Structures are given as structure tokens and as C-alpha cells.
Amino acid sequence: MGTPDPKPKSLCLRRDSAEFYHLVLHPENQAALYRLNGDLNPLHLDSNFAKMGGFPRPILHGLCTYGYATRAILHSACDGDAARFKEFKARFSGVVYPGDTLVTEGWRDTGGRYLIRSRTDRGVVLSHAYAFVE
DSSP states (O other), X not given: OOOOOOOOOOOOOOSSOOSXXXXXXXXXXXXXXXXXXXXXXXXXXXXXXXXXXXXXXXOOOHHXXXXXXXHHHHHHHSTTOGGGEEEEEEEEOSOOOTTOEEEEEEEEOSTTEEEEEEEEXXXXXEEEEEEEEO
């Protein structure tokens, strides 16, 4: 099976206020819209299937969560200029449900790096995250 991936390096987020704070409310039909992209995984639309997976209801696609976080960084740290956005890495650490409010925060670090965290009211959903911006 090979060796497991190394444990993600912990990033230290300062307790003072973030450089940016971006809030977005996911529409209840967000998962259905992602189905139009060809993702037919029933975990995202079928309540019974979601319950078999241990979730109380269908979950939002990880790609959607990652996309909303990327959009927050693009608009907040890059002033909407995609050419300045060089890299984004994150660890999925929680579940987002359609209808959730996602908050993405960023702290300026060094060398164009921003430490990033995305969360819902239940907790952090993208952790150990950073973005490089020129």
C-alpha cells in the first residue's frame, strides 16, 4: 500500500483580526448545480445515501468548497487579478452542507504567502491552508 502521506504542517494563525474576511451563503441547490458538471455521486443529492455514509443529509462537493475559498482569496488578496494568484493548498477538515455560510479568512504571512482558514458555524472545513500571491 505504500507509506502514508506525511502529516500536514501546522500553520500558526495569529489571534488578531485577519487581513481579509469573506463570507458567502451557499444556496440550497448548490450541489444540484454541480451535478450539471457530471458529478453523479449520490452523496451530494440523495438523503438516504448520505445517511449510509454517516451524514445527516447530503454534503456539498469538496470542489465547491475549495472553489469558494479560491474565489475569496482572488477577490480579497489579489484584487480580482487572477495573474497574481500563484498557488493554493488546503486540507479538507470538515463538511459543508448546501445552505451553509462559508467564511474564508486570510492572514498575510511572509513572501507573498497568506495563511487561510475556511469555516462554517460547526467548525473549520479547510485547514492547514495557504496561498501564494504576487
